[in-house]
Amino acid sequence: MADFLSGYSIQSWLQSCPQGYLENTDFGHPAGEKEPEELLDNETFREDAIRTTVQLVVGERAALAASSGLINAAPDVGSKMFLATQTLDEARHVEIFTQRLLDLGVKKDELESVINTYANANLVKFAEVLLEKVDKQDFIAGVVGQNIVLEGMAFSVFEMMHATNEAANPKFAHTLTGTIADERRHVGFGENRIGSLIKENPKRKPEIQKMQQEMTYHMLATFADSFKANSDVVEQAQDQASPDIKPAVYHGVDLNRADATEMEAVLADTVLGEFKTRLGRIGLEYLSPAA
Amino acid sequence: MTDAIDPHALSEEDFHAEVHSFQFWLEAVEGYLAGTEFGFDAGQTDETFTLPELSDLITTLCNYCVAEKTALEASSGMIRFAPSPDAAIFLSTQVADEGRHLEVFVHRLKMLGIEDPWQEIDNRANRSLLQFKDRLLEFVDQQDWEAAIFVQNVLLEAMEFTVFKAHASSADPITSAILAGVVKDERRHMGFGENDLGRKLRQAPHTRTRLNQINKELNPLVLSTFSEIAKELKLNTHQGLSISSNYLATIDRLGFST
Amino acid sequence: MNDPLIDAESLVKKRKKYELTETGFNEVPRKYRKFYRRWRGTGDQLADNEVLCPVCLVVIRSARELRPGDRVYCMPCMSRLTVVEKNGMLIATVVY
Numbered sequence: 001m002a003d004f005l006s007g008y009s010i011q012s013w014l015q016s017c018p019q020g021y022l023e024n025t026d027f028g029h030p031a032g033e034k035e036p037e038e039l040l041d042n043e044t045f046r047e048d049a050i051r052t053t054v055q056l057v058v059g060e061r062a063a064l065a066a067s068s069g070l071i072n073a074a075p076d077v078g079s080k081m082f083l084a085t086q087t088l089d090e091a092r093h094v095e096i097f098t099q100r101l102l103d104l105g106v107k108k109d110e111l112e113s114v115i116n117t118y119a120n121a122n123l124v125k126f127a128e129v130l131l132e133k134v135d136k137q138d139f140i141a142g143v144v145g146q147n148i149v150l151e152g153m154a155f156s157v158f159e160m161m162h163a164t165n166e167a168a169n170p171k172f173a174h175t176l177t178g179t180i181a182d183e184r185r186h187v188g189f190g191e192n193r194i195g196s197l198i199k200e201n202p203k204r205k206p207e208i209q210k211m212q213q214e215m216t217y218h219m220l221a222t223f224a225d226s227f228k229a230n231s232d233v234v235e236q237a238q239d240q241a242s243p244d245i246k247p248a249v250y251h252g253v254d255l256n257r258a259d260a261t262e263m264e265a266v267l268a269d270t271v272l273g274e275f276k277t278r279l280g281r282i283g284l285e286y287l288s289p290a291a
Numbered sequence: 292m293t294d295a296i297d298p299h300a301l302s303e304e305d306f307h308a309e310v311h312s313f314q315f316w317l318e319a320v321e322g323y324l325a326g327t328e329f330g331f332d333a334g335q336t337d338e339t340f341t342l343p344e345l346s347d348l349i350t351t352l353c354n355y356c357v358a359e360k361t362a363l364e365a366s367s368g369m370i371r372f373a374p375s376p377d378a379a380i381f382l383s384t385q386v387a388d389e390g391r392h393l394e395v396f397v398h399r400l401k402m403l404g405i406e407d408p409w410q411e412i413d414n415r416a417n418r419s420l421l422q423f424k425d426r427l428l429e430f431v432d433q434q435d436w437e438a439a440i441f442v443q444n445v446l447l448e449a450m451e452f453t454v455f456k457a458h459a460s461s462a463d464p465i466t467s468a469i470l471a472g473v474v475k476d477e478r479r480h481m482g483f484g485e486n487d488l489g490r491k492l493r494q495a496p497h498t499r500t501r502l503n504q505i506n507k508e509l510n511p512l513v514l515s516t517f518s519e520i521a522k523e524l525k526l527n528t529h530q531g532l533s534i535s536s537n538y539l540a541t542i543d544r545l546g547f548s549t
Numbered sequence: 550m551n552d553p554l555i556d557a558e559s560l561v562k563k564r565k566k567y568e569l570t571e572t573g574f575n576e577v578p579r580k581y582r583k584f585y586r587r588w589r590g591t592g593d594q595l596a597d598n599e600v601l602c603p604v605c606l607v608v609i610r611s612a613r614e615l616r617p618g619d620r621v622y623c624m625p626c627m628s629r630l631t632v633v634e635k636n637g638m639l640i641a642t643v644v645y
Binding site: 294295296297298299301303306307309310311315318319322323452475478479481482483485486488489490492493540541544 | 569575576577578579580581582583584603604605607611612619620621622623624625626627628629643645
Binding site: 009010011013014018019022023026027061064065068069071072077080081083084085087088090092094095098135 | 312313314317320321324325328329360363364367368370371376379380382383384386387389390391393394397409
């Protein structure tokens with residue numbers, strides 16, 4: 001185990017991130033890149049971008065609280081080290097998405113009220129289920145909830161957003177490239193670290209699977225709310241787009257031409273598929289919230 | 292490359308937002324960690340130590356590990372009840388710093404031939420430091436921000452800052468390089484604590500009485516730890532007094548009695 | 550004829566300006582580095598545009614001559630300081 005965890009050392013993190021893909025970036029993107037004028041000048045698009053970014057801030061704040069809270073619960077120093085780097089990654093994510101809100105025109109003294117206004121109630125509940133385990137210092141449940149469920153969701157959501165924004169908003173797409181790179185490590189740690197602990201503690205499985213089921217319910221409800229809220233925006237954006245716009249393909253679906261319902265479906269299918277695969281690899285059974 | 296900016300021209304709000312940010316941390320550590328491995332230039336060769344020198348150095352490093360592991364656990368535990376998002380982000384950078392410190396000291400122990408650093412740390416840990424650690428983690432468990440910040444970012448960090456600085460000046464080149472990098476991080480931690488607490492004490496002076504009690508309780512543990520470390524580092528009287536006086540000056544600036 | 554305003558102005562010396570260059574200090578982002586340097590110990594003579602941070606013992610530098618009442622920031626330790634005169638010397642005190 002010592003060898004596998006050495007890959008998650010702080011030295012490795014330093015060489016990968018500040019000296020790697022974060023070098024010469026400002027809040028995750030090359031200095032000088034800005035939100036597109038078409039977005040900032042259109043009140044409907046701007047509000048939609050704010051609403052979406054608020055969910056990212058809420059999610060990352062939960063991830064920050066979870067990863068930092070799990071350090072003291074970690075049974076070995078290697079895991080503590082990794083979680084220290086994850087804490088910093090999550091803080092960076094909070095910062096860059098908060099900065100995006102400022103870039104989208106939200107005033108500094110209005111930040112908290114904007115976040116409170118737009119934060120999705122189901123996403124808040126999703127976070128509460130996870131943080132209950134963290135507060136009890138339950139390392140196994142905490143890492144499954146955080147590094148498999150939350151990070152697994154974030155990974156797929158970021159990839160989808162990246163596909164949508166690559167051509168239309170390079171600044172945001174570049175920001176997301178860095179977060180995707182971070183999430184890879186987080187998800188990887190979750191899978192690699194927890195598998196053996198689940199084997200050693202098989203009696204914990206039902207309760208952890210129940211937690212996953214509850215988190216998945218709130219996640220799907222968040223997706224439903226979000227795509228319902230932005231269905232008009234999606235339609236308007238597609239109406240205004242050039243007919244020659246290049247496809248933005250995400251798991252076989254062209255996001256530049258799909259409607260909100262199709263987008264929700266592909267995201268949900270992708271995330272749930274990933275859950276089943278990852279949970280299966282670590283010896284847990286995926287429980288559908290519909291069950 | 293960004294043009295120079297006059298930091299003294301910043302408004303207070305902008306200054307605080309800047310120095311507490313991850314972006315600031317990222318650009319700051321890039322200056323002194325780029326190209327290093329475990330805190331020093333990988334091309335450096337190690338000194339030869341006599342057995343007594345080696346034993347003293349190992350004991351000292353073991354106690355540094357106790358301190359850094361304490362700081363890692365405390366700072367990560369405090370994020371949950373940080374009074375603002377900016378404070379939470381700053382603490383996250385401190386968590387990474389403390390993790391790095393623990394990592395580089397453990398790595399140094401292994402370089403010096405210790406196969407099981409954690410066993411060695413258990414064997415050699417200073418009792419006063421362990422008591423200090425227990426008390427700090429109690430405050431963190433109680434989610435007591437003022438007490439935790441005072442004990443962690445003022446007392447513990449000031450202790451580390453003064454000891455590491457003193458040791459860096461007389462240590463072998465590799466240990467010295469490691470300590471120099473650690474000291475650069477400790478400046479931020481100490482400064483955060485002193486400034487956050489200083490502001491709070493101005494707003495709520497009654498907090499001072501409570502923290503003064505804590506200070507009186509923990510001071511003997513700190514000074515006892517200094518005394519042990521001074522022996523291990525073979526510091527002369529003047530150097531030993533200098534460590535204590537620098538530490539006491541920090542306490543004094545905040546208006547606490549010793 | 551003596552103009553009291555002109556006479557008063559000439560009594561207040563204009564502040565000297567300084568062209569700052571980096572000194573190898575590498576603990577803050579690059580854009581701020583020339584405003585700080587390492588303290589060389591008790592024999593270190595500070596220039597008119599320099600004060601020592603009492604919290605972290607880094608020398609703070611300004612692009613202009615410092616005077617009592619000036620506000621400076623120490624970025625290495627995130628302290629806000631005021632320049633004061635003490636025993637004929639300028640020192641920095643922390644402002645919380």
